[in-house]
Amino acid sequence: MNKISNIKLENRIFSNRMVWALIFILLLTLVLISRLFNLQISHYDYYTEESLGNQMRTLPITSTRGKIFDRYGKIIATNQLAYKLTLTPEKTKDIPATLLALKKFGLINDKNIATFETIKKHYxxxxxxxxKHKLSEKQVAKFLVSNQFIGIDIEPYFHRVYPNNDSSVHVTGYVSRMNKKDKAFYNKKNYAGTSFVGKTGIEKQYETLLHGKNGKKQIERNATGRVINSKNIQEPEQGSDLYLSIDLALQKKAESLLKGKRGSIVAVDTTNGEVLVMVSTPIYNPNWFVNGISHKNYNKLQTSKDIPQLNRAIQGLYPPGSTIKPMVALAGLEQGVITAHSKVYCPGFFKLSNVKRKFNDWKRSGHGVVDVKDSIAQSCDIFFYDLADKMGIDDLYDGLKPFNFGKITGIDIPGERGGILPSRAWKKINKDEPWYRGETLITGIGQGFMTTSPLQLAVATAALANKGVIIQPKLLKSTQAPGDSIKNTAKSPQKQIPIKDIHNWEDVIEGMRQTIYAPQGTGRRLNKNLKYTLAGKTGTAQVFGLDAEEQYIAANLKEHLRDHALFTGFAPIKNPKIAIAVIVENAGSGSTKAAPLAKAVLDLYFERPLHK
Structure with a gap:
């Protein structure tokens, strides 16, 4: 039986379907037209740029780092042409497989791969x-002959080199690979493509001067990604060369004198504050850090009890010991507590009323009757115990404060520490304890809570030499931009310590002169064959306190408990040119262990025709 068809119903269904089909086609056409309008008209510039971006790329050109010289133009830090292995992610299909193949090929190791994984997110x-940086010539040749790695290239670059190896490392510092903190700190545009930045010392302090300005190059690639054209659109600007105030010959001399010891020697030009010598020992090789320090060398530095990376010149804080006595004497004279004719009998000990403890002199038999000059020359503790007791901690603090103790000097190198100039307020804040009379006595001989850095001592000694002119020390002497002449830096700020009576300053300086030239002066050994006039002060700083009846015998103590040896001085006495501070940790007597080192440096300084 045949089904009867309904022509009218079928026609209506067909008509409805055609209408919906036409509506769908119309909507689809509108979407396509809208998309074409968006691509070709509304966002034409954007998509044109994106399209060109697949063909054209702008890449940074790293600038050449400026060099570092000493005051006479001797090289301290320079650059050497080297080669690095690079990987371009968009050109490398399988990065893990490529890295493995490079490792098997002998071009990289696991450490290189780990470093790459860490830094790739920043690119x-x-x-x-x-x-990998600093490829060997053999590795470069091996790569160029095979040339089998897609997306892997060898590029030339300038590698930082310190030709004097460990010499002056605490001044110069070193460069090393940029880390996440560095990337966030420095200007992203100017540091795009930069691999190394200064981490310590002058390299860090003047990073932006040394770095220069990066350039830009535009590369054109074809459809397969191969570079078919390249042109520089902005040339890089080389970093400025820096000339430091350091005298490299004096620096190396001081380093040789301290070899095998822990200590520091600092010398400053008394006329302008320029630092001529800044040595801290032990020293280490900054070249270790440039391409990433080895585990062996890193562990060597980290496990050393001598702490080689500590810049003792600005970060080592020590009791100044007797080197503080000239400043204490001056404070007593200026405040009218004593006069140049005041005398004290030294029996070898000092006692406070109603206090059992005896405060011993370094010379147990005593010095007899001494005045200000004698007490400085012979370093009589009893005179200064008595003076400090008469002054009290408040006046003692006020007298030492103008010499900048307890504050940083403001030298142009990172990491300086300020030391401690104790006071009632300082002890209350830091110890939550009252100040005791006996603490005033030991502060008067540079012991107790008081600490200073060798640089602070050198600057304070220079202020004595200048009769109150205290100059901010500096390391950067001049700069030279590419194609420009050498330009000196601005003069260091200076201030005048108030003077009530210039004769007080002259009396103190005379006491320091007698330290070297008087028959009983603690530094009298130095005046043999001395070809210039020298004023000085020896010092021995206790690392720990002894009971009144105990006798200090170095041989009975472990080395790290032995006294520090110190010396400060300036020369010549009239129209002084140089001030020096020396500290040798746990060496004992300042007159025998520190003073001769100062003389050896000063001898070399005055041997130069320029300083005669």
Whole structure:
């Protein structure tokens, strides 16, 4: 039986379907037209740029780092042409497999791969990311002959070199690979493509001067990603060369004198504050850090009890010991507590009323009757115990404060520490305890809570030499931009310590002169064959306190408990040119262990025709 068809119903259904089909086609056409309008008209510039971006790329050109010289133009830090292996992510299909193949080929190791994984997130996919720096000539030749790695290239660059190895490392510092903190700190545009930045010392202090300005180059690639054209659109600007105030010959002399010891020697020009010598020992090789320090060398530095990376010149804080006595004497004279004719009998000990403890002199038999000059020359503790007791901690603090103790000097190098100039307020804040009379006595001989750095001592000694002119020390002497002449830096700020009577300053300086030239002066050994006039002060700083009846015998103590040896001085006495501070940790007597080192440095300084 045949089904009867309904022509009218079928026609209506067909008509409805055609209408919906036409509506769908119309909507689809509108969407396509809208999308074409968006691509070709509304966002034409954007998509044109994106399209060109697949063909054209702008990459940074790293600037050449400025060099560092000493005051006479001797090289301290320079650059050497080297080669690095790079990987471009967008050109490398299988990065893990490529890295493994490079490792098997002998070009990289696990450490290089780990470093790459850490730094790759800081780069874009079209950047050439460094895999390994300072390739050997053999590795470069091996790579160029095979040339089998897609997306892997060898690029020339200038590698930082410290030709004097460990000499002056605490001044110069070193460069090393940029880390996440560095990337966030420095200007992203100017540091794009930069691998190394200064981490310590002058390299860090003047990083932006040394770095210069990066350039830009535009590269053109074809459809397969191969570079078919390259041109520089902005040339890089080389970093400025820096000339430091350091005298490299004096620096090396001081380092040789301190070899095998822990200590520091600092010398400053008394006329302008320029630092001529800044040595801290032990020293280490900054070249270790440039391409990433080895585990062996890193462990060597980290486990050393001598703490080689500590810049003792600005970060080592020590009791100044007797080197503080000239300043204490001056404070007593200026405040009218004593006069140049005041005398004290030294029996070898000092006692406070109603206090059992005896405060011993370094010379147990005593010095007899001494005045200000004698007490400085012979370093009589009893005179200064008595003076400090008469002054009290408040006046003692006020007298020492103008010499900048307890504050940083403001030298142009990172990491300086200020030391401690104790006072009632300081002890209350830091110890939550009252100040005791006996603490005033030991402060008067540079012991107790008081600490200073060798640089602070050198600057304070220079202020004595200048009769109150205290100059901010500096290391940067001049700069030279590419194609420009050498330009001196601005003069260091200076201030005048108030003077009530210039004769007080002259009396103190005479006491320091007698330290070297008087028959009983503690530094009298130095005046043999001395070809210039010298004023000085020896010092011995206790690392720990002894009971009144105990006798200090170095041989019975472990080395780290033995006294520090110190010396400060300036020369010549009239129209002084140089002030020096020396500290040798746990060496004992300042007159025998520190003073001769100062003389050896000063001898070399005055041997130069320039300083005669």
């Amino acid at each position: 874009k996919k079209f950047h050439n990311i460094p895999l």
